[in-house]
Amino acid sequence: MNFNLISHQHKAAMRSPIFGKSMGIKLLMGFIFFIISLELLGFAFYVGTALAKKGGDPLNELLSYFMYFFAAMLILRSLLQKLPTMAAMPYLLLPIKKSRLVNFILTKPLYNILNIIPIIIIVPILIPLSAYLTSGQVVLILASIVICDLLVNYLAIYIKRVQIKYEIVFYIFLLSIVLFGFIDHFNLIDIKSYSASIFQSMIQQPLLLLVPAAMFLGAYFLNYRLLFGNFSLEEFSKGTGSAKGSLSKLTYFERFGKIGEFMMLEMKMFVRNKRSRTQLMMLPLVALYGLMFYPKPDMLESTGFLIFVGLFMTGGFMMAFGLYFFAWESGHFDLILTSNTSYLNFLKSKYNLMVLSSLFMYLLILPYTYYGSYILLVNTVTLIFNIGVNTFVLLYFACNNRKFMNLSGGAAFNYQGVSAQHFFLMFPILLFPLIIYAPFGIADLPIVGLVLIGTIGLLGIIFHEKLLIAVTKRFIDKKYKMAEGFRIKS
Secondary structure, three states: OHHHHHHHHHHHHHOOOOHHHHHHHHHHHHHHHHHHHHHHHHHHHHHHHHHHHHOOOHHHHHHOOHHHHHHHHHHHHHHHOOOOOOOOHHHHOOOOOHHHHHHHHHHHHHHOHHHHHHHHHHHHHHOOOHHHOOHHHHHHHHHHHHHHHHHHHHHHHHHHHHHHHOOHHHHHHHHHHHHHHHHHHOOOOOHHHHHHHHHHHHHHOHHHHHHHHHHHHHHHHHHHHHHHHOOOOHHHHHOOHHHHHOHHHOOHHHHHOHHHHHHHHHHHHHHHOHHHHHHHHHHHHHHHHHHHOOOOHHHHOOHHHHHHHHHHHHOHHHHHHHHHOOHHHHHHHHHHHHOOOOHHHHHHHHHHHHHHHHHHHHHHOHHHHHHOHHHHHHHHHHHHHHHHHHHHHHHHHHOOOOOOOOOOOOOOOOOOOOOHHHHHOHHHHHHHHHHHHHHHHHOOOHHHHHHHHHHHHHHHHHOHHHHHHHHHHHHHHHHHHHHHHHOOOO
């Protein structure tokens, strides 16, 4: 039976009208993954060599980082791994047990390409450490890696499935990650010591491997029970009615007339569609970007780098959504063109959303002032520049969108409706302020450079009406070409 199901899935993929395009994308992603794998192999071998040269107890040093590694894998899988699915409706009409279909779906993650990442990393590390390890220890280390990675795999899948129905789960998960980083940064708990102790115990007493194995089976059972109980419910993939209806109770924007109505429609679109909702939920992670750099004193000495980080964090929403603002509505773009609406108000609503999102992101990153008031100054300048300049740049180039975007798909590794220009446009958005700042940075006049960037952004805010009128003219010039492209649903 499982062989027949696999055969059906293969035939469905081969006979798909977009098979050629999807195969091309998969080949490209496979090549990129191959290059990344080679880099990981080299880096892992370097780490193993460094541990061997360091002397002492390299195995204990290695095991002390395992908890960090699996936390990183949980985040990686939660962001990038697609949920295992299948077209179940035809099989529900046949005399096939639902439990068999559920188990078939749950075995798919075992063949995910992300499963080989732990092996790619750990094996090159163990090679230089072979003089310090017995063959039995190597086998037990690999076994613990495989079992714990399976646990992380199914735990990530369970979290992603539950958050479809209860989006608060995502924020609890995000808060847990922040809490983990907070505990580690301030050394409230010696995570390295606990990690080394736990995995040393597994290596010294192999029977303890049954604990993560039992946890893996528990995670599998949780996924099984969740899928089995909601296998035929259409509502499960759409979330709860209360979650979808919550925005309808928000009447604050109605006081802004047509612009407010457009903003509400835009926000409902973001929440009600899987692709936009997934990206929307991932945006708070952008606020954590600063934790990678601000704790390092040498990073704080580079104003140019701080500008780059500030632009990215305060402009996270506009960069993720702004370039696709018209593509998000490609399914009903013809209705927009034929309705009795003001294009200027239509674009103003999008501009206001980007402004509000930037202000929201700015409030989220205010705690970084802990690392110095200079960070607050840089982030304030980048906020002003994003609002006064980058919002209009994104709206202007969004008029070049001509690819239909399917909002029912996920966001991770989904390049449907995306073209190369979307990636290339990110460079001038992030680099233009740095080019403005560069001469002043070289002349050791960082404050003057920041003032100039902020002044340009402030001028954009002051003259935003005229800039919006210019963007509206471009939208009118391009609207028929956009509509023609959006009608091609491929």
